[in-house]
Each structure stands twice: as structure tokens, then as C-alpha cells.
Amino acid sequence: MYGRGSQMGFGPQATPQIIKSLLIANGVVFILQLVAPAVTYLGTVAPAEVWLGFQFWRPFTYMWLHSPGSIFHILFNMFALWMFGSPLALFWGEQRFLRYYLVCGVGAGVLIATVPWLAVLAGLMGTNNPELYLPTLGASGAVMGVVLAYTFTWPDRTIMLIFPPMPIKSIWLIPVILVIEFTSGPSNVSHVGHLGGLFVGWIYLIREGRTPGAPTLDSLKHKWKRYRMRQKIRALHQEDRRSRDRHDDDDRPRYH
Numbered sequence: 293m294y295g296r297g298s299q300m301g302f303g304p305q306a307t308p309q310i311i312k313s314l315l316i317a318n319g320v321v322f323i324l325q326l327v328a329p330a331v332t333y334l335g336t337v338a339p340a341e342v343w344l345g346f347q348f349w350r351p352f353t354y355m356w357l358h359s360p361g362s363i364f365h366i367l368f369n370m371f372a373l374w375m376f377g378s379p380l381a382l383f384w385g386e387q388r389f390l391r392y393y394l395v396c397g398v399g400a401g402v403l404i405a406t407v408p409w410l411a412v413l414a415g416l417m418g419t420n421n422p423e424l425y426l427p428t429l430g431a432s433g434a435v436m437g438v439v440l441a442y443t444f445t446w447p448d449r450t451i452m453l454i455f456p457p458m459p460i461k462s463i464w465l466i467p468v469i470l471v472i473e474f475t476s477g478p479s480n481v482s483h484v485g486h487l488g489g490l491f492v493g494w495i496y497l498i499r500e501g502r503t504p505g506a507p508t509l510d511s512l513k514h515k516w517k518r519y520r521m522r523q524k525i526r527a528l529h530q531e532d533r534r535s536r537d538r539h540d541d542d543d544r545p546r547y548h
Contacts, residue, residue: 304378310386336427342405351401357429399492400433437493444505
């Protein structure tokens with residue numbers, strides 16, 4: 293749910309054609325997965341298959357697949373794409389939105405295939421680790437990038453969460469999602485995929501330079517310096533207040 297001033301509503305005010313096309317494409321592929329299970333096997337992304345098997349199409353194809361054993365996987369991703377992608381595509385234009393969506397999805401796929409190998413190179417795990425052969429699928433990386441762009445574009449828009457049922461400012465949506473994800477216990481969620489979509493989306497928006505709400509490293513450093521300065525000023529005020537209180541105590545008459 294969203295809020296604009298005193299108005300409240302559910303979902304976007306309109307669904308652009310690019311969102312409809314993405315929803316249909318994901319739905320068609322999901323049906324193909326149910327009819328021909330080999331589609332899932334050939335399309336998922338796994339570090340070993342990409343970099344040892346030279347199957348470089350997988351960081352692209354994985355983002356069109358969803359778990360055939362759970363209808364909620366595709367429903368949740370498509371709901372988020374419709375909810376947050378529709379206003380973004382209307383505001384940006386369809387070509388810009390599609391380009392961003394694909395970059396976030398493919399970029400997250402490349403990171404899913406690459407990050408475990410960085411751990412191997414660092415000596416943190418061996419080449420026989422099952423994580424190198426673990427398949428990942430889903431549009432979550434691309435969708436997380438879309439949600440990020442939405443929150444940067446309309447940071448002050450009020451969103452009513454479903455779980456938990458509470459209103460928050462849009463800019464806090466990603467932190468809430470990550471807290472829930474990382475504190476909900478063991479799951480088959482790809483943290484690298486989610487964080488990868490956010491990271492690639494953030495870098496893309498900064499490089500593109502058309503989203504003023506996207507924080508740069510310089511702006512984050514500036515905000516950190518302002519925060520530290522406010523903390524120092526607050527500490528000085530507190531120390532000055534304590535000093536005045538001690539002075540007032542010393543000036544009070546003593547009674548015996």
C-alpha cells in the first residue's frame with residue numbers, strides 16, 4: 293500500500309506494457325518449467341557450471357526461472373515487480389526501465405556465480421565445496437534492484453507493510469527487508485543474489501546520474517561527517533549542562 297498525502301491506495305495506478313510483458317514472460321517460462329523440467333536444469337546459475345563448464349548464458353536465464361515446487365516464489369516476485377516496477381516504468385520510460393531491470397538481474401547472476409570463487413581463491417573453502425554446485429534461480433536480484441530504485445526515487449512515500457502491518461517511509465523498505473531476511477533463520481534464499489541486485493542497481497543509478505536520491509560515496513561520507521559533528525555538539529551541550537548543574541549545586545546553601 294502507498295500513501296500520497298491524505299490519499300491511500302493499493303498497488304500502482306496503472307500497469308505499463310513493459311511490466312505486463314515481463315509478467316507474461318515469467319509466467320510462460322514457469323509453465324514451460326512445469327511441462328519440461330529440463331528447462332529448469334539448463335537455466336539455473338551455479339558457480340561451477342558458469343566458470344568451469346563455460347555455460348555463460350546462465351547468469352541471464354536464471355532470472356526468468358522460478359521454483360516449480362512453490363507457486364509463492366513466482367507470485368511474490370511478480371507481485372513486487374508489479375507493485376514497485378509499474379510506477380518506476382511510468383516515470384522512467386519503458387526502455388530505461390527494461391535496461392535497468394536486465395542489468396540488475398544479470399549483474400546479480402554474475403555475482404552469484406563469482407563470489408564463491410573469491411572465497412576459494414582466498415582459501416576460505418575448497419573446490420569441492422557444495423556451494424559451488426548449488427543452483428540458483430529467480431527474478432529476486434532484478435526485483436530488489438527495482439525496489440531500490442523506487443525507494444531512491446520516492447524516499448518519502450509512505451508504504452503500508454503487510455508483514456508486519458505498519459506504515460514506513462519508502463527509504464526504509466530495503467533495510468526492513470534485509471533485517472527480516474537475515475534474522476528469519478536458515479532458508480534457501482540467495483543472500484548473494486539479493487545483495488547483488490541491490491549493489492548492481494546502486495552502482496548503475498550512481499553512474500547513470502539521473503536519480504538524485506541515489507546516495508554516492510561522497511554524499512554518504514558527508515552525511516557521516518555531519519552525524520559525527522552533531523554527536524560532538526550534543527556531547528558538548530551535555531557536558532556544559534552537567535557543568536552548570538555542578539556549579540548550581542556548589543552555590544546552594546548547605547544545611548546542617
